[in-house]
Amino acid sequence: MGRVIFQAKQICKSYPGTIALDHVDFTAYAGSVNILVGENGAGKSTLMKIIAGAVQPTEGQLLLDGEPVAFATPTEAAEKGVGIVYQELDLCPNMTVAENIFLGHEPVKHGVINRQHQDDVTRHVLDRLDHKIDPDQVVGELGVSTQQIVAIAKALRRDAKVLIMDEPTSALSAGEVETLFRLIRDLKAQGVAIIYISHRLEELIEIGDYITVLRDGKISAHAEMDGLDIPWILRQMLGDTKLDVPHHGAEPSVDPILSVRNLSLPHTDSGAKVDNVSFDVKAGEIVGLFGLMGAGRTELLECLMGLHPEASGQVELAGETLGARLGVEQRIDRGMMLIPEDRQAAGIVQTMTLGENISLANLTRYERFGWLPRNFGARDVASTIKELAIKATSAAQMITTLSGGNQQKAIVGKALLIRPRLLLMDEPGRGIDVKAKAEIFTIMNRLATEGIGILFVSSEMKEIVALADRTLVMSEGRITAELARGKYDENDLMVSAARAREAV
Numbered sequence: 001m002g003r004v005i006f007q008a009k010q011i012c013k014s015y016p017g018t019i020a021l022d023h024v025d026f027t028a029y030a031g032s033v034n035i036l037v038g039e040n041g042a043g044k045s046t047l048m049k050i051i052a053g054a055v056q057p058t059e060g061q062l063l064l065d066g067e068p069v070a071f072a073t074p075t076e077a078a079e080k081g082v083g084i085v086y087q088e089l090d091l092c093p094n095m096t097v098a099e100n101i102f103l104g105h106e107p108v109k110h111g112v113i114n115r116q117h118q119d120d121v122t123r124h125v126l127d128r129l130d131h132k133i134d135p136d137q138v139v140g141e142l143g144v145s146t147q148q149i150v151a152i153a154k155a156l157r158r159d160a161k162v163l164i165m166d167e168p169t170s171a172l173s174a175g176e177v178e179t180l181f182r183l184i185r186d187l188k189a190q191g192v193a194i195i196y197i198s199h200r201l202e203e204l205i206e207i208g209d210y211i212t213v214l215r216d217g218k219i220s221a222h223a224e225m226d227g228l229d230i231p232w233i234l235r236q237m238l239g240d241t242k243l244d245v246p247h248h249g250a251e252p253s254v255d256p257i258l259s260v261r262n263l264s265l266p267h268t269d270s271g272a273k274v275d276n277v278s279f280d281v282k283a284g285e286i287v288g289l290f291g292l293m294g295a296g297r298t299e300l301l302e303c304l305m306g307l308h309p310e311a312s313g314q315v316e317l318a319g320e321t322l323g324a325r326l327g328v329e330q331r332i333d334r335g336m337m338l339i340p341e342d343r344q345a346a347g348i349v350q351t352m353t354l355g356e357n358i359s360l361a362n363l364t365r366y367e368r369f370g371w372l373p374r375n376f377g378a379r380d381v382a383s384t385i386k387e388l389a390i391k392a393t394s395a396a397q398m399i400t401t402l403s404g405g406n407q408q409k410a411i412v413g414k415a416l417l418i419r420p421r422l423l424l425m426d427e428p429g430r431g432i433d434v435k436a437k438a439e440i441f442t443i444m445n446r447l448a449t450e451g452i453g454i455l456f457v458s459s460e461m462k463e464i465v466a467l468a469d470r471t472l473v474m475s476e477g478r479i480t481a482e483l484a485r486g487k488y489d490e491n492d493l494m495v496s497a498a499r500a501r502e503a504v
């Protein structure tokens, strides 16, 4: 066993109607990766926010290097060497990369902020992360995965003894995950205790030294990782719940529900583009869209949804041409729906409850004679909460107080309620626990058998192979390969995406 650097003892945290943490003990070892895993809403982020001084426990004690500590603020925790990368990235979109990294700790020289120093340190930290990001770029213009790198850089700016990463890889591609893992190994070698949260179980096996499992606010296991496997983790997380997503097996119809010809979008702020793309999605077909980061997958979905009026080319939905200027609302009316990648920013209305967020896009459907019944959509909301097993005290709970994964389930639930003809999903499994993922995939399969066409982006090759009837591989804005179900595996996918990039 390694040296214990941090301990949380008998931590309790209650919120009105919820006990988020119930007498939790947690230990982090120096020079190790300490995994924390559990279902959506199990209490992981709450525990980490307590350790990092962002939330105060109702009861319990924290020990750093054996000494009792109490952090009133995250700044106090950072000063003692406890850093955190939050699940919901806490970056200011209208500030630059360097300003974000130094926010609240600006280096001052002769009474003014020393921008040169700020930029130099930023560049140095980003180099260490193997990322060439311009320190002067405004963060809001960056894609989600780049923002995640910036958030990690921010936590790394100060030398941390304990570094908490709450789902750091949820928006990263396979290559970026490797880069992050290399960095984690470096930090380990320097004696840093990493606390690592993820729903990608393969990752935990690869990188973890110790594992703690939370289940409904209580510890269900703590062990050394050596020799443990995914079935063991699942048993600790779920008990005996079965996870199985059979493929829908139905033949898609021959009629395309979506027909795309020569779609192009010049370079966007994020640098990605769509370059003369043509393909169809049939009614009842699930089409996967795979590619490395920056391949243009998100941009392609955004073009289809009408978010880029400057895009050129033809898009037909069920035989009807959608002009480039046709807005998002009109596309929703015609039966198209997008579940975006950055669900925090694009998906939820922060000032509303869970129920309001789920029924939001359906308002017109519930409207009767120009006014809204008080409990509009209550039945749909209730069935969504039940079907997706959203953990909340009630539909009246504010969406922002739900755990990260449960907020995501709500957004997915909202889109599914619309019963669109074509569903565009950008990383539908991101940040969602294994059980919920299986539930969402089952729903996707069911929708396909009902004749809905689905085009989904995923960076997880397993998801693509399991779900897609057909997969399009994208690279540098172009579709470079098409793979038929049953004729490829994860390895072929990776090779295909990498080779395409070299060729382009």
Ligand SMILES: Nc1ncnc2c1ncn2[C@@H]1O[C@H](COP(=O)(O)OP(=O)(O)OP(=O)(O)O)[C@@H](O)[C@H]1O
Residues within 6 Å of the ligand: 015, 016, 018, 019, 020, 038, 039, 040, 041, 042, 043, 044, 045, 046, 047, 087, 391, 392, 401, 402, 403, 404, 405, 406, 431, 433
């Ligand atoms: N500010 C708050 N007010 C009310 N309830 C809260 C608040 N913050 C968290 N909770 C509740 O505490 C429980 C634990 O949430 P937490 O965010 O710690 O889960 P998690 O394990 O991080 O889940 P996920 O994997 O989805 O991110 C949830 O039921 C959540 O709704």
Ligand SMILES: [Mg+2]
Residues within 6 Å of the ligand: 044, 045, 046, 087, 166, 403, 404, 405
């Ligand atoms: Mg969380």
